[in-house]
Amino acid sequence: MxxxxxxxxxxxxxxxxxxxxxxxxxxxxxxxxxxxxxxxxxxxxxxxxxxxxxxxxxxxxxxxxGCDDPYFKEKIEGNEIALKYLPDVKKILKEDDSLENYVKIAIIGNILDFGAFTLDDDIESVIKGSLKKDLAVKDIGEFENSLKKYDKVLYLVDNTGEIVFDKLLLAKIKEYGLDITIAVKSQPILNDACMKEALDAGLDEFGEIVEIGAGTVGYVDSEISDEFRQIFNNHRFIISKGMGNYEGLTEIDLSEKDIYFLLCAKCNTISRDIGVNLHDMLLFKK
Missing domain, CATH: 1.10.8 (Helicase, Ruva Protein; domain 3)
Structure with a gap:
């Protein structure tokens, strides 16, 4: 973008x-x-x-x-706080275990800045309130069709903390019998998830974790490794989390991909580009 x-x-x-x-x-x-x-x-x-x-x-x-990972402490705290709330989120999902709610939970993870929260904050209320909101763009039918159509999916994660909530959607995807490849950054950038944070959060439970070969803000096609390019090219079905990945992926030809973006429109530039309102929650196929 x-x-x-x-x-x-x-x-x-x-x-x-x-x-x-x-x-x-x-x-x-x-x-x-x-x-x-x-x-x-x-x-x-x-x-x-x-x-x-x-x-x-x-x-x-x-x-x-000379500081290679400025957000090191924030990433650790983000995962720790999110993991503490994981059992509460699972209880909420037991009341309504629809695919749409699992998608919403993954997007709510994108909304919440876990590094800015403490255990005294009422995160549960934020989660419950967000679950009551409708997705502004909701390609849930097409999304489920892709889950049934393909035998594998590439899942591009975003931030730490958020990846803990991604686990719930990854588990739901597993119910459709897909092999999941989970892509993380190779070097630290902002509070994005790298291999260590993904392993600490337990994402390896759901599929193979691979590195994109770069430490960029979102996805930058010119910076990814040859190894990851091959993985990317070998997947028709891709799930992309967060604004940064949306910004980068919309710079390249996606005509041969079934790619779904899960994000909250947290800035005016993104909102205008997609054609939605600020703070809208979105699941859409590009």
């Missing part, structure tokens, strides 16, 4: 957050922020790829601070 004017302040917000997590050296933060201003001044324009721009910015921060 291409940037909009609103992506500019979002890049700077992310840069500040990553810098604060990477170093306490105020002079170094000032220097790096200046470098980011220069980079954006030279590269931020109409037609710029949003994922590649964000990935380059985070790479600059990691290289200059």
């Amino acid at each position: 291409k940037v909009s004017y609103e992506c500019g302040p979002c890049f700077l917000r992310q840069a500040r957050e990553a810098l604060d997590l990477s170093t306490d050296d105020e002079d170094l933060k000032m220097e790096i922020m200046g470098d980011i201003f220069k980079y954006l001044a030279d590269n931020f324009s109409k037609g710029t790829n949003s994922n590649k721009t964000g990935s380059t910015m985070h790479k600059m921060i990691k290289q200059k601070t």
Whole structure:
């Protein structure tokens, strides 16, 4: 996806957050922020790829601070908090175990920033409230048809914390008899799930976990490994979680794929691109 004017302040917000997590050296933060201003001044324009721009910015921060994984603590805490709420979510699903509710739970995981929650927060109320909301775009019939049609699926995960809720949908998919391949980032980027976080959350219970060969914001086709490209090309049926993967995958030809996006539209640029309202929950086929 291409940037909009609103992506500019979002890049700077992310840069500040990553810098604060990477170093306490105020002079170094000032220097790096200046470098980011220069980079954006030279590269931020109409037609710029949003994922590649964000990935380059985070790479600059990691290289200059020497901190390879700024969100390390947030990722651990996100998974731990989500795992504590997993039994409660399972109880909720026992009341209505429809495929749609499992999809909603996976999308609710995309809504919740588990790294920002504590055990004192009423996450259960947020979950129950979101389950009562209708999906703004609901290609659930086509989705179930694909579950019945194919014998394998590639599942592109997004953030830590969120991946714990993905486990429930992965278990539901298993009921359809599909072989599942679960794709994670190869290097740390933001609070995205890498191999360690996926294993800690127990995703290997449901299928083989593979790395995409890159540590990019979302999916950046030019950065993935040859090994992952072969895996991607060998799958007709793909499930993509989160906005970052949507931004990247819509840059490439998907005409031969049955690909479904599960996300919450958390920014105006994404909402406008898809044609939905801000904060809408979506399951749609591209």
